[in-house]
Amino acid sequence: MDFISILSIFVLACFVGYYVVWSVTPALHTPLMSVTNAISSVIVVGALIASAAAGAGGSKWFGLVAVALASVNIFGGFAVTARMLAMYKKKERPAPKTGGH
């Protein structure tokens, strides 16, 4: 892929991000942060390539440490998001008196 195609994807993704994030309900802003945290660990892709590559011994170890750090985030980020989202519940029973909305 040439630089311009990559840049196009990036710019369009920024616009997608802008509209998607504004549509997130403010009540879920904390889970939004934890889940963006988890997905930004997709940097693990680079870490895996470095770990798997032959040659330049040092770079492999940098890669492996990066894999471990990103894994903390992937598992921790998705797990803590799931834990928070599980707590958001609707009213189980109608309140004795409902004031219209």
Add this chain to the structure above:
Amino acid sequence: MHAVNPWVAVAYLVAGVLFILALRGLSSPATSRTGNRLGMLGMLIAVVTTLVTHVPLGGVGGAHGPSIPFEGDFVDLVTAGEIVIAIIIGGTIGFITARRIQMTAMPQLVAAFHSLVGMAAVLVAIAAFLNPGAFAILGADGNILTVSRVEMSLGAAIGAITFSGSVIAFAKLNGNMSGAPIILPARHVINLGTLAAIVILTALFAGSAHAGPGENNLFWIVVAAAFAIGFLLIIPIGGADMPVVVSMLNSYSGWAAAAMGFTLHNTAMIITGALVGSSGAILSYIMCRAMNRSFISVIAGGFGADSSSAGGPAKEQRPYKRGSAEDAAFLLKQAENVIIIPGYGMAVAQAQFVLRDMADMLKEHGVNVKYAIHPVAGRMPGHMNVLLAEANVPYDEVYELEDINHEFAQCDVAFVIGANDVVNPAAKTDKASPIYGMPVFDVAKAKTVMFIKRSMTGVGYSGVDNEVFYLDQTMMLLADAKKMVEEINKSLAD
């Protein structure tokens, strides 16, 4: 190496789309859990794709076929084992932390997680610098490609800023370090100088004729300077501004991932980086707006440094009405509409659970109970909503500032617990006040205002006195928030 097999590129694109859907799911609590699962699936696809294309298992053979030729990329089972061990170690730590963490400590956890993404980006950039061949960014002349040099320097620099900045934010939020801003003399000069140095050194590195694998030391200086600037940028920012800082670092961790995505020509990383980057930027903007502070003034730091004497000693003598738990219970029971305004003080006292009990009892008495949440009620965006959700408060009883502020005129009791600045009319009337311009709840329009507060001396985060304390319809309930609500509950039960 890139796009040897078109399906590889498609797989990364699918992962990127699944991440978009993960965020899209958060538009309502009902769809959010599915969204989170799609995010996990996206990550699984990205990881498995990378493993399959980059770690051909020695001996198994044939599985990848000749369609993915990797010269010099053949790795044995030892390497595969090392990767699995790294994933298991990291994954276990992450999973256990996520299970055990207290909801009140969520801001610290998120800051800590940001620091890890930042560090991972730095390490990947270093690995790419040392072994550019593995990332297919080595030019024919034996130098790293010029554009890749810029991308990896940017990725490393943003990652390093994210790391050191998040470490300081974590220490401030976790109480390892005072929340008070630390002001260095001439800090703006130092900061701007360091930033300029990073830009200039990156340009020199990109223009250098000496840029073979691990060859040019300019790269290391850029990384070191970026670590320093992250530290310098966050230490002068006070505790009250931490919600903005955490959001900003969230954004940076995204841009770091995007920069590395450019280096690797990886669509999943670029899409994710752009999503996370915009997300953090929007959250920073929302937080700044909620405090009526400009982003620049937050970054410039120093808010809350001068111990403001606003309010003055003379005001402490002003008369106010003190109520008991029985008085409060009586009024609450008679009320038709009650709006509860929780602040961070409620979470500190761990009063959210007894508060929910109180709301349940009031509902049994036919009272209409709603919760009103200010965007900066917690220590990070949406923090108070999580704390209430943990106490089983249904999310459809919780309202945002602009959705409920007009209802105070029809409200019998505004029940303020552990909050102060967000109900302070000085934000509208007193131009000299440090919180002037911040959107606040119009609690004074309610028939009765109840304030649960430990004492009359302690004032809010900004150190400003509150006119509402001294109004005729205000009843001060001076006690620990949890004890007071428990006593109200006792009276309600009688």
